[in-house]
Amino acid sequence: MGVELIVIALAVMILGLIYYSVNKENEVNMKLRAIAHAVEELHREMYKLDKRVTQEVEIITSLQESLPEAERITSTKVDQDMSEISIPIMDALEHIEGTFTAYKEKTENRLRYLEERIRNLSLPTSISGMDDEKVISRYNQGMEVDLIAKELRLSKPEVEFVLKINQLR
Numbered sequence: 001m002g003v004e005l006i007v008i009a010l011a012v013m014i015l016g017l018i019y020y021s022v023n024k025e026n027e028v029n030m031k032l033r034a035i036a037h038a039v040e041e042l043h044r045e046m047y048k049l050d051k052r053v054t055q056e057v058e059i060i061t062s063l064q065e066s067l068p069e070a071e072r073i074t075s076t077k078v079d080q081d082m083s084e085i086s087i088p089i090m091d092a093l094e095h096i097e098g099t100f101t102a103y104k105e106k107t108e109n110r111l112r113y114l115e116e117r118i119r120n121l122s123l124p125t126s127i128s129g130m131d132d133e134k135v136i137s138r139y140n141q142g143m144e145v146d147l148i149a150k151e152l153r154l155s156k157p158e159v160e161f162v163l164k165i166n167q168l169r
Contacts, residue, residue, distance in 0.1 A: 131154065
């Protein structure tokens with residue numbers, strides 16, 4: 001009875017393997033059919049695309065043959081349009097430049113006038129001619145404005161004013 005059980009177990013196992021092999025073969029065949037169908041569809045699409053590309057290449061070739069004349073006409077027209085547009089712009093820029101130059105000169109004249117008026121103003125009462133000389137000599141010696149102001153007991157703006165009036169700063 002032990003041998004019979006082994007034979008039956010082997011038979012069941014062989015039948016299981018056969019069943020498994022048949023199922024796997026069917027799955028593989030189904031996948032192969034699906035792949036074959038997809039490849040066939042790809043071939044159809046490639047044929048359609050090849051035909052379409054050929055037509056478009058013919059169109060492009062015909063357009064390229066007519067391109068030099070159209071390009072020359074377009075280039076001439078663009079040059080004319082640019083000339084017509086740029087002349088008024090250049091005139092306007094020259095006018096603006098002239099306006100700015102006049103404004104700059106006017107501003108510089110005003111600045112010179114104000115500087116002259118400031119020089120003609122009297123100095124604050126706390127600064128005398130002797131203090132001016134001390135400020136200038138210390139500044140020429142390389143002292144900082146803060147140190148000069150502290151040493152001479154003047155405010156920093158007063159020291160800067162003296163240096164500005166004497167065109168040292």
